[in-house]
Amino acid sequence: MRSVSIQKILAVAAATAIVCAIPASAHHSHGNYIIDKYTLLEGTVREVHWINPHTWIYLEVEDESGKPALWALEGGSIAAVTNRGWERDDIVSGDSIKVRCHQLRDLSKGCLLGFVTTEDGIVDREFD
């Protein structure tokens, strides 16, 4: 039997770990979002668009005056969110969710996901 040195095994393992750790480059520039700051939102899902190149969640959130305001939350592609463990029915219209996301730089109601927590016990899972 051919022997394989410990050093070789460690080298392959390290290389694999590095490759797995490199995130896929984003489909588009995120320069239109405030990427160095999270916005926390909590509300009721009104629409889910399970579509490429990005999935979208439209979330109704109570604003400071108590009025409902709709937000557009941009997720990853279908393949990307599926790879994170999401299934199409994990988030549907009527669900209450919490998100951490990056708001649009012009401060309109759009936000880049980010992490999602659902009522069903999914905690802070990436949706990008």
Place this chain on the structure above:
Amino acid sequence: MHRPTKILITLLLFISTQVSAQLQWAEFRDEAEFFSVNFPGDPVIVESTLNSEYGAIFPSKTYTVEIDDYFYQATVINYSEARQAYLEMPDRTDEAASPRLWIYDQLGATAFMAKKFRERGGEVTFDAWHHIDMVEGHQLQITNPDQSRTFVGIYLHNSRLYVTEATVPSDALPQGLFQQSLGFLDEEGIRIRYNLQPDRSRTLSEGYYQRRRGD
């Protein structure tokens, strides 16, 4: 305010909200023009021409979906015959016959188009370089004088300028679902994606080659 007026305004606001909720989005592809984009319906396609920054005329196509106050349009301007277009300009000057002007016209096409949107007026709330799949371009967000909002994306790829414009009521959501859905296709209709190298050059991504191989 009179009660009937209040009821009417409430009803109109309700209808406006419902229009937003009813939009059904799907990918649209024109492989002859090498692009895809998400639309909330089948677009009306119109062929036309467009005058470039330096006075040449290029073929263009617009793809438009209008649902009440929601306006979505993609435009493709084809610069692939730019060199010939300059040679055929009937009143060209010596300067217009410059051996490079047809290239400058393309390199400046994104900036020129962005300027045309700014000149429409309104408050520009976002105005910055952007890319989709590492195809360079520009994004604009404008609040128009009537308070409607316009979301623009402009990208130059393989001698075609792609422009997306969504104009929606003041209370509508940001239109990223349309604005950021543009994709660029190769001659076989396969989505192109580049990687950016440290020297700012681009190489086609491994994912693109995998799609070509059918992996």
